[in-house]
Amino acid sequence: MNETSKPLIGYATTADSLPSSGSALTYLLAGNGIFASATRPSIEVLMPVCLSNQRIKGLPRLTPYLNITPRIPKELLLEVWRSSCNACTESNAEILFHFHKQDTEWELHTPKQTQNPTSCQPTELGSHASHYQAVVEIHSHAAMPAFFSRTDNEDETGFRIYGVLGRVNTTKPEIQMRVGLFQHCWNIPAKTVFDIEPDFFMTDVSVLSGCQFYSTDLPHANVLESLWS
Numbered sequence: 764m765n766e767t768s769k770p771l772i773g774y775a776t777t778a779d780s781l782p783s784s785g786s787a788l789t790y791l792l793a794g795n796g797i798f799a800s801a802t803r804p805s806i807e808v809l810m811p812v813c814l815s816n817q818r819i820k821g822l823p824r825l826t827p828y829l830n831i832t833p834r835i836p837k838e839l840l841l842e843v844w845r846s847s848c849n850a851c852t853e854s855n856a857e858i859l860f861h862f863h864k865q866d867t868e869w870e871l872h873t874p875k876q877t878q879n880p881t882s883c884q885p886t887e888l889g890s891h892a893s894h895y896q897a898v899v900e901i902h903s904h905a906a907m908p909a910f911f912s913r914t915d916n917e918d919e920t921g922f923r924i925y926g927v928l929g930r931v932n933t934t935k936p937e938i939q940m941r942v943g944l945f946q947h948c949w950n951i952p953a954k955t956v957f958d959i960e961p962d963f964f965m966t967d968v969s970v971l972s973g974c975q976f977y978s979t980d981l982p983h984a985n986v987l988e989s990l991w992s
């Protein structure tokens with residue numbers, strides 16, 4: 764997915780038959796709010812954009828979901844952690860990883876990149892580059908906590924699953940995963956992406972913080988704020 768291209772956007776309600784317009788992103792008005800729907804090979808997502816306390820009469824409710832098929836084997840996540848530990852120990856550097864889907868198997872790639880203690884950026888961005896084909900992208904924050912920084916929000920503007928590993932050089936490393944859909948974001952449990960057991964040793968920051976949904980686009984404007992002043 765080209766991070767700089769504008770998505771084709773569709774609009775529908777849950778009273779319609781679900782769109783088959785080929786839109787990259789479809790907004791759905793449902794009985795319980797507004798959702799964003801999108802699919803790409805291996806990923807299907809329906810994420811909340813705006814939940815309504817009031818029932819939108821006449822429309823069925825929706826339950827959001829993420830399907831990634833199959834989930835990525837645990838061994839590949841452990842390999843990411845090991846390489847992140849090495850980068851942290853050797854140069855206190857961040858490091859970037861891509862997951863590609865090859866037929867039915869997931870492949871882990873470490874793209875050519877520039878690395879320093881607060882950033883890691885791929886050096887190849889064309890349509891044949893690893894970055895372009897990555898379905899899942901993870902980077903390490905070395906010894907720092909796992910969270911999506913402002914730089915991450917500026918970089919992660921496409922449609923894919925993004926992740927951060929933090930405190931990698933400890934016995935309790937952190938992981939945070941999210942679906943990014945053209946700057947609509949939804950923090951998701953790591954176990955929805957990776958085939959890991961419920962008591963997997965990493966601290967799942969998304970789960971601890973309530974798996975929020977939010978936008979990294981322009982801040983929300985309160986239209987009622989100055990209406991009656």
Ligand SMILES: [Zn+2]
Pocket residue numbers: 902904910911912915927
């Ligand atoms: Zn980051």
